[in-house]
Amino acid sequence: xxxxPTPSRPPVPGPPQDTSPTFVGMPTFHRAAxxxxxxxxxxxxxxxxxxxxxxxxxxxxxxxxxxEELRRAGAAxxxxxxxxxxxxxxxxxxxxxxxxxxxxWARDAAEANRIVLDIVRAKExxxxxxxxxxxxQEIELNEALEAAGVNAWETDLAELIVQLGHDRPSHILVPxxxxxxxxxxxxxxxxxxxxxxxAPKDLTDEPSRLAEAxxxxxxxxxxxxxxxxxxxxxxIADTGSLVVVESEGNGRMCLTLPETLISVVGIEKVLPSWxxxxxxxxxxxxxxxxxxxxxxxxxxxxxxxxxxPQEVHVVLLDNGRTHVLxxxxxxxxxxxxxxxxxxxxxxxxxxxxxxxxxxxxxxxIGAVLNPQLRGTESDIDxxxxxxxxxxxxxxxxxxxxxxxxxxxxxxxSRVAGDRGRTAExxxxxxxxxxxxxxxxxxxxxxxxGVAGRLVGDRxxxxxxxxxxxxxxxxxxxxxxxxxxxxxxxERGGGTREGSGR
Amino acid sequence: xxxRDEILARVRAxxxxxxxxxxAWAPLTVPEVAASRADTVGTFAENVADYRAEVVRVPxxxxxxxxxxxxxxxxxxxxxxxxxxxxxxxAAATAAARVVIDDGGLTAxxxxxVDAVVTAAALGIATTGTIxxxxxxxxxxxxxxxxxxxxxCLVRSGQLVHDVPEAVRRLRPEDDARPLTWISGPSAxxxxxLERVEGVHGPRTLVVVLVDEDGDAV
Numbered sequence: 001x002x003x004x005p006t007p008s009r010p011p012v013p014g015p016p017q018d019t020s021p022t023f024v025g026m027p028t029f030h031r032a033a034x035x036x037x038x039x040x041x042x043x044x045x046x047x048x049x050x051x052x053x054x055x056x057x058x059x060x061x062x063x064x065x066x067x068e069e070l071r072r073a074g075a076a077x078x079x080x081x082x083x084x085x086x087x088x089x090x091x092x093x094x095x096x097x098x099x100x101x102x103x104x105w106a107r108d109a110a111e112a113n114r115i116v117l118d119i120v121r122a123k124e125x126x127x128x129x130x131x132x133x134x135x136x137q138e139i140e141l142n143e144a145l146e147a148a149g150v151n152a153w154e155t156d157l158a159e160l161i162v163q164l165g166h167d168r169p170s171h172i173l174v175p176x177x178x179x180x181x182x183x184x185x186x187x188x189x190x191x192x193x194x195x196x197x198x199a200p201k202d203l204t205d206e207p208s209r210l211a212e213a214x215x216x217x218x219x220x221x222x223x224x225x226x227x228x229x230x231x232x233x234x235x236i237a238d239t240g241s242l243v244v245v246e247s248e249g250n251g252r253m254c255l256t257l258p259e260t261l262i263s264v265v266g267i268e269k270v271l272p273s274w275x276x277x278x279x280x281x282x283x284x285x286x287x288x289x290x291x292x293x294x295x296x297x298x299x300x301x302x303x304x305x306x307x308x309p310q311e312v313h314v315v316l317l318d319n320g321r322t323h324v325l326x327x328x329x330x331x332x333x334x335x336x337x338x339x340x341x342x343x344x345x346x347x348x349x350x351x352x353x354x355x356x357x358x359x360x361x362x363x364x365i366g367a368v369l370n371p372q373l374r375g376t377e378s379d380i381d382x383x384x385x386x387x388x389x390x391x392x393x394x395x396x397x398x399x400x401x402x403x404x405x406x407x408x409x410x411x412x413s414r415v416a417g418d419r420g421r422t423a424e425x426x427x428x429x430x431x432x433x434x435x436x437x438x439x440x441x442x443x444x445x446x447x448x449g450v451a452g453r454l455v456g457d458r459x460x461x462x463x464x465x466x467x468x469x470x471x472x473x474x475x476x477x478x479x480x481x482x483x484x485x486x487x488x489x490e491r492g493g494g495t496r497e498g499s500g501r
Numbered sequence: 502x503x504x505r506d507e508i509l510a511r512v513r514a515x516x517x518x519x520x521x522x523x524x525a526w527a528p529l530t531v532p533e534v535a536a537s538r539a540d541t542v543g544t545f546a547e548n549v550a551d552y553r554a555e556v557v558r559v560p561x562x563x564x565x566x567x568x569x570x571x572x573x574x575x576x577x578x579x580x581x582x583x584x585x586x587x588x589x590x591x592a593a594a595t596a597a598a599r600v601v602i603d604d605g606g607l608t609a610x611x612x613x614x615v616d617a618v619v620t621a622a623a624l625g626i627a628t629t630g631t632i633x634x635x636x637x638x639x640x641x642x643x644x645x646x647x648x649x650x651x652x653x654c655l656v657r658s659g660q661l662v663h664d665v666p667e668a669v670r671r672l673r674p675e676d677d678a679r680p681l682t683w684i685s686g687p688s689a690x691x692x693x694x695l696e697r698v699e700g701v702h703g704p705r706t707l708v709v710v711l712v713d714e715d716g717d718a719v
Contacts, residue, residue, distance in 0.1 A: 013511055013514050013515035014508070014511035014512075014515065045694070048694060048695075049694060049695045052694075052695040052696075053691075053695050056695075066531075066532035069529070069531065069532050070531060070532075072529055073528065073529035073530070073531045076526070076528065076529050077528060077529075080523075080526045080528075082516075083516060083519045083521065083523075084516070084519065084521075084522070084523035084524075085512045085515075085516060086509050086512045086513050086516070087523035087524075088523065089508075089509065089512065090509070099678060104504075105503070105504040105505040105508050106504060107504050107507060107508060111504060155702075156692070157690045157692040157693070157701060158692035161692070174691070174692055174695065176692060177695075180694060181693050181694055184693060207693040207694065207696050207698045208698050208700070210693055211690055211693070211698045211700060211701050212700075214701065215700070215701055215702055218702065219613070219702070222609070222702070223609045223610050223613060239673065239674045239678065240678075241674055241678070247688070247689050247690055247691065247701075248688055248689065248690045248692075248701035248702050248703065249647065249688040249701055249702035249703025249704075250701065250702045252643070252647050252682065252702070252703055253647065253702055253703075256643040256644055256647055257609050257644060257647075257648075267508065267512070272523075272524070272526075272528075273528070274669065274673050274674070275528065275666070275669060275670060275673075276528065277669045278531050278665055278666030278669040278670070279529075279531045279666070281665055281669065281683075282531075282629075282665050289691060291552075291685070292548060292552075292628065292629040292630060292685070293626075293629035293630070293631050293665075293683065293685035294685065295552070295684065295685050295686050295687070295688055295689045295703070296682065296683065296684060296685075296688070296703060297681075297682070297683035298643075298680070298681070298682055298683075299674075299680065299681040299682075299683075300680045300681075301674050301678035301680070302678070304636075304678070304679065304680050306605050306642060307636055307642040307643055307644075307680060308642070308643055308644075308680060316508070318508045318511065322508065322511035322512055322514075322515045323515075325512065325515035325516060326514065326515035326516075328518060
């Protein structure tokens with residue numbers, strides 16, 4: 001199932017998004033990954049965390065005998081919305097407006113940030129409280145607000161850890177997955193006092209104590225906040241409803257207590273109809289946190305008189321999404337509901353962590369989404385399609401059936417096509433040459449055997465002639481003797497070695 | 502060109518290959534687990550408890566007692582209640598704590614000084630152990646079930662559905678669209694080493710009083 005761009009492709013789908021300032025000049029994935037692999041603490045944290053969540057997810061999914069049918073229903077609803085996105089966006093806008101919300105449209109990150117900032121300024125607010133949201137990270141809204149003198153407080157526990165640690169998120173669901181409890185306690189003790197209520201003096205690294213510290217630190221911010229900022233997990237076209245799923249209650253606080261609520265929503269978040277939630281509100285929590293249902297889900301449809309924010313804004317954002325939509329094969333990546341199941345099952349992500357992907361969207365979905373959203377101009381985006389062993393676990397885990405391996409292969413061939421002969425194609429050609437003649441293989445094996453003895457127990461990171469291959473893959477140390485040499489010695493005489501039979 | 506027109510033009514160009522029309526699709530039917538009434542009630546109680554909410558199952562005649570006991574057990578000295586709470590439940594709350602009836606005027610800092618809230622619910626879902634509030638008069642506006650640390654929520658067995666799709670169908674917002682809050686256990690986080698910890702920002706104690714209308718509580 002290959003697709004080559006056909007001449008009849010639409011002339012002007014949207015432009016790719018600009019690489020955000022944070023990630024400009026990111027090295028290639030495999031260079032960034034090497035540094036991450038050297039961080040043994042992080043590897044331990046990630047191994048523990050991904051294994052835990054994988055097991056939880058498996059149990060939650062196994063409870064539902066009709067999981068596959070649910071997946072198909074979820075994918076079908078997203079496909080219907082994406083195939084007819086203009087119609088559903090217009091319907092959504094009508095319903096939102098009828099419900100009393102104000103709808104804004106933003107072509108790119110800069111325009112979205114400007115819209116949000118203008119609203120915040122009109123309310124004369126000096127701070128906003130934020131629900132965890134991937135899209136506001138994507139557009140770097142916090143940075144834009146802070147540059148304008150507005151404090152943006154992250155209120156999700158993991159986001160708070162990342163923000164206080166002057167760090168970057170490394171996972172879609174658990175942005176501080178690379179931190180363990182002791183590191184978190186240190187960050188809270190060091191940083192909380194500068195931005196609000198300090199951490200308790202006797203704070204331990206017990207998760208319940210850390211959660212309590214976050215509760216106390218953030219409560220004063222929730223109680224005084226006048227503007228809340230969120231994303232949305234789903235935007236329902238036929239009812240004009242936005243949905244936010246969460247666990248801690250920080251979302252409810254931000255969506256309920258402020259007078260003004262601004263929600264930034266990627267245009268791919270649209271669902272055709274209310275009833276589609278029947279499948280998606282099962283698929284998302286079980287895939288994401290491995291729970292039957294997440295603790296809290298808030299659904300609102302514009303302004304509700306006497307309940308919650310009385311001024312409700314929705315910013316519908318493109319920022320490269322129409323660029324992805326214009327690609328018939330790549331379009332399916334826009335089904336993504338940001339559950340992060342693909343990260344947790346990925347052998348590459350488990351070892352490198354999220355930072356190496358150079359985007360707020362890490363893991364397998366990031367490896368396909370970033371080069372599609374941003375184009376393949378930068379080193380990092382050109383290398384991401386190779387951040388995978390193509391084992392297929394991500395496709396099996398995806399609750400909306402995105403064929404990530406297929407997209408990766410397609411993107412590889414596009415990047416390769418861009419550049420003519422790629423490093424890997426050269427390496428594979430060299431490998432073919434080596435394996436096609438036993439004499440060459442024997443000579444190469446002897447050479448690495450000798451090299452192995454020379455390097456002792458150090459890992460081999462470069463083999464002459466296989467540079468591009470070993471660039472991204474460490475070879476295990478070769479044994480002192482190859483099987484072929486051993487066979488010749490032990491079974492001597494009738495050696496076929498080098499006979500080129 | 503406005504941003505709106507430009508984005509819609511980009512979307513149309515990007516989907517020019519699509520030959521079907523919007524709405525012509527038949528949504529795939531989501532399979533639902535069918536169950537007997539008793540099974541639904543039992544599964545609901547089990548799943549609510551599994552997420553470490555307290556479940557108290559009582560016949561209708563004992564619902565007031567259950568409210569009093571829950572408030573006393575958690576040492577709630579003050580409680581806020583919605584204006585539309587049934588009379589006998591209000592009387593029960595008043596018997597156990599100093600009660601404020603919400604008239605919409607309590608500020609968030611004022612609510613923060615109240616220990617507990619007592620409300621009804623709109624619906625319960627068995628397979629997920631979820632209670633759903635649609636914030637009608639017997640449940641009150643969203644803030645009162647959010648800021649106090651103890652939430653005593655009464656759901657009648659007749660309000661239970663077995664699976665999620667049926668709940669979604671029943672909750673469809675009509676012209677008088679109401680906000681919805683789905684609650685599955687107390688506030689929780691798994692952000693520290695993926696270990697679930699109950700109690701972050703929302704009520705840390707959730708008591709679900711399951712009022713068994715058939716009066717056959719176990």
